[in-house]
Amino acid sequence: GAVVSQHPSWVICKSGTSVKIECRSLDFQATTMFWYRQFPKQSLMLMATSNEGSKATYEQGVEKDKFLINHASLTLSTLTVTSAHPEDSSFYICSANPGLSSSYNEQFFGPGTRLTVL
Amino acid sequence: AQKVTQAQTEISVVEKEDVTLDCVYETRDTTYYLFWYKQPPSGELVFLIRRNSFDEQNEISGRYSWNFQKSTSSFNFTITASQVVDSAVYFCALSEYETGANNLFFGTGTRLTVIP
Numbered sequence: 001g002a003v004v005s006q007h008p009s010w011v012i013c014k015s016g017t018s019v020k021i022e023c024r025s026l027d028f029q030a031t032t033m034f035w036y037r038q039f040p041k042q043s044l045m046l047m048a049t050s051n052e053g054s055k056a057t058y059e060q061g062v063e064k065d066k067f068l069i070n071h072a073s074l075t076l077s078t079l080t081v082t083s084a085h086p087e088d089s090s091f092y093i094c095s096a097n098p099g100l101s102s103s104y105n106e107q108f109f110g111p112g113t114r115l116t117v118l
Numbered sequence: 119a120q121k122v123t124q125a126q127t128e129i130s131v132v133e134k135e136d137v138t139l140d141c142v143y144e145t146r147d148t149t150y151y152l153f154w155y156k157q158p159p160s161g162e163l164v165f166l167i168r169r170n171s172f173d174e175q176n177e178i179s180g181r182y183s184w185n186f187q188k189s190t191s192s193f194n195f196t197i198t199a200s201q202v203v204d205s206a207v208y209f210c211a212l213s214e215y216e217t218g219a220n221n222l223f224f225g226t227g228t229r230l231t232v233i234p
Contacts, residue, residue, distance in 0.1 A: 109155075
């Protein structure tokens, strides 16, 4: 159980285009999902926390208008990188929190999406 | 302030050697959780262990063992008889009870290379 998927697993796009990444919890409902960003040889940095049905909470320094997060259902959150630029190239990882059903709210991670902006 | 410190950036060992990955954490909470994750070249994070702050018992799982010492705020990870498949980046992480799982602080990771 507790499987999280991401789609696509990798994407290459031209500078200026927008890219949407999906994060799905496959066998549980996730009241909260998280989006992380990982540059090569660096650690995971939390970008934002999304709660189903409400606006995402962004970490300091993360541009809300550039990284649009939508958590429209209990099993799906999307991250849209708008007007992508080469500096947005990174590994994006989502995680999902089962919420109240767990005795401890831990995060289950997706496999990640590698974004390359040309 | 950095909450999780993994001082070892890269470690190389020869196959079958034992290796210990260090993790030092910082928190004001009395209730917290510590994690270790493995990230192989594929990129997917693999959960290894979760330990809460009230359980200082060391844990062993096959070739893996963890040494939790609250007195030194450390949660070290030892791989016994290392294998090539253990080559990966290992992250230690901390979650504080007050913020629940909403804040998972990752260390900078230790890249382990096991040489055949």
